[in-house]
Amino acid sequence: MQSLFVNSQRKNLFISISYVLILWGLIDIQASHAETPSAEEMWETIQQQQKLIEELKARLDDTDQRVAMNEVKVEEATEEVEAAAEAFETAQASTRGSSWADRTTVGGYGELHYNNLSDNNDTVDGDNSLDQVDFHRFVLYFGHEFTDNIRFFSELELEHALSGDGESGEVELEQAWIEMDINDNHRFRAGVDILPIGIINVTHEPNTFYGVERNKVETEIIPATWWEAGIGFNGEIAPGWNYDIVAHGGLLSPNGVDDPSKASSTLRPRSGRSKVSKAEDQDIAFTGRLRYTGMPGLEVGISGQYQSDMTGTADAFDVDATLFEGHIDYKHASGFGLRALYARWDIDAPTGITYTQNSIDGWYIEPAYRFKAPGFVPGEIGVFTRYAEWDAIGGSGNVPNGVPDGTYVQFESWNVGMNWWPHPNVAFKFDYQNESGDSRAKVIRDGFNLGLAYQF
């Protein structure tokens, strides 16, 4: 570009000189027709032409010098811009990620529910129908990286919008752990953490699953959301193969003897979650998980847990229990998806505890199809159906039909519904549920649910 400019200037100058000389010659020729000049006149003319040529040559040299100087200046300016850009980018790169703010992250999720459900077994324990709006969960995540290899993560949750004396909600600290890298594939973690079991317990952001409410199999059997204080390791043992091993506090499920008011929940896992709130007399428990994610869209996982005493160490009973869980979560490129999960507790109830069965279990299967929203509607839509069966506490000491404490009854349900994601992190949900169960069950609900879910 610059050389083109220089050449153009030179060409113009050359044309100008040529033009002047030709004009001068024409004048001379015309003059010669009029009168032949003398030798002195010719000499003077030549001298004048020579002077003019020298003047023009001097101007040309000057122009050349100016162009050369401009070239140098352009080159210098380019180098300066380059240096400034490099310096800016280097400064940005060096400061990015090093400040306190860069190393601290905030996130969260939330879900607002409307439940319109009628209790179709209201002869037991009265009418437990629901017609309610509830901001079920408002969650904030806070994380901080102390160094590249040591980090903190926490999850603080407000359930049911309002907490305090007499209110239905509560504030819960579900995660607060420190993780340290052993190497790039293995990490040590200590603190309060959700246990690596199932699908929903680990990934419970509401825009990631179908159905307004979390499925009953995982909430009742596993029971999600379940967190404990503990220490453990997690990482990758081969491409696509991940593991978790955790030693943590055990359950504090009621034994049905020491506190009769809790007899209806005898050996119920969900009622044994201490939530790490002044949890006394916990025995140790161990949880392990192996997960395969070596194929796009696929997760297959199995988890196992051993509780050495699920009623805690303060009572006179030793109740050891094991939990097994297996699941598959698959999303195909065509939009088809499938989730299925099975979970089972085997509980060794000793003599003295009224307990009607030695195992409780549940399973579900959930096919789904997700597709781009039609026409002007932004985002994606997913439709699903779910069939589930699970065991749950169905009786109560106060229930008039005489169901004994510690009795589990079986439920089953069908859910159909849809999610609309205008953005991957925002979902509007609808589902219809149809539950059925043992006639001794306190609550069997049919109806529909609406939900708003987000994550950031």
Add this chain to the structure above:
Amino acid sequence: MKTNSLLFCLYCGLFFNPHVFATGNYQEPSEFIQEVFSGDAPRVSKIWIKKDLKVKIREIMEHDLGVLRLKYWKKNDRTAWILKEIGKVRPITAGIVINHNKIERIKVLAFRESRGWEVRYPFFTDQFSDVALKENKQLDRHIDGISGATLSVRAMTKMARLALFLHQEIERMANGKPGQIEQR
């Protein structure tokens, strides 16, 4: 005692075998570029992120890149890009090669997150082969996610879209709109 020794060996094997001790920097960008161009890499070029381009990049990445220009390497109809994008907390560095407006190769060069590392394996990155960009700046093929690695997958997909878009911009500017490309 014998069992303990066996467990100890298993532990050592697990933590110190060559695979699991792999570093988080899997390949230097310069090595990737040399490999892509079979040891005869062209000179680096830079595309300045001017106002119009900035807006379009924001549409894809959902944020500004925070840089003045992006480097790339071009030879014939192929361009190679080194891009970074945060997954959940830390940036993932990817090398991406575009050939005739389609992804020829995408590779994770550095991964610094504490989860979602599966995106570096061929079973995931192979999905991007021959993927092109639609008019709405989305990929013309669905990329299957990885459970527990949603944000890493999203970051990789964004970088793939950005590389395809920038390749188109380079081609477009080379065919008529000068001014934003700087050869170095």
